[in-house]
Amino acid sequence: MGAALILIGFLVGRPTLNATTRTLLFFGMGALPIGAAAAANVQGYEATQKREFCGSCHVMIPQASDSIDVKSIGLASRHARNPYFGDKNCYTCHADYGMFGTVLTKIGGMRHVWLYYTEFHGMPLAEATEKIHLRKPYPNDNCMQCHSTELQGWLASADHRASLQDVRAGRVSCASAGCHGVAHPTTKPPGPLPAQLAAAIDAGAPVSGWGPGGAMAEDAGSAEAGRTR
DSSP: OHHHHHHHHHHHHOOOOSHHHHHHHHIIIIIHHHHHHHHHHHHHHHHHTSHHHHTTSGGGHHHHHHHTOTTOOSHHHHHHTSTTTGGGHHHHHHSOOSTTHHHHHHHHHHHHHHHIIIIITTSOHHHHHHHOOOSSOOOHHHHTTTOOSOSHHHHTSHHHHHTHHHHHHTSSOSSSTTTTOOSSTTOOOSSOOOHHHHHHHHTTOOOTTBOGGGOBOOSHHHHHHHHHO
């Protein structure tokens, strides 16, 4: 607003181009617009890190809903209950942690926006859930930003010690049915969704509690096992 007022005042008043006018034009055409753009980018960056933003596309509703379900045993929900992740658990887990990680993550996010508006915007949720998949295997490097695989608490597990080199090399996925389970309730093996899960999604019913490959967790014992692996 300030920049607009300065420019309007200059165009209407046509003041002499002295030092004061140049200073005002500097702020009106340079400093204020650049500052406003920078502030908007920071605000936008902060907003896009939140789970609410990720869940604003209807095709992500099952994943976002599961994340806030305190009864879910999925990895996403368990991490969302950790204060370190909180309402930024989607971004924290899916962000690229390389040297240019923030930029690459946002470029990947823009790809998601493009695909949503060109392919998935008008698609029924059940159909979208069938088609949406990870573009590439989920990297263990993302897990190892927090779980370094070097501390004694991690190495105390016999399974961890046995698979240590494979985990570090990415040959065994942490987020798989054979290890800590899948991240989201709609994660599935190759092929169609199980009929019961597909029907639940199509009807808009709650889908939290579904385990690897679309199997429903049967009892508290299986839930506890998922938490302690």
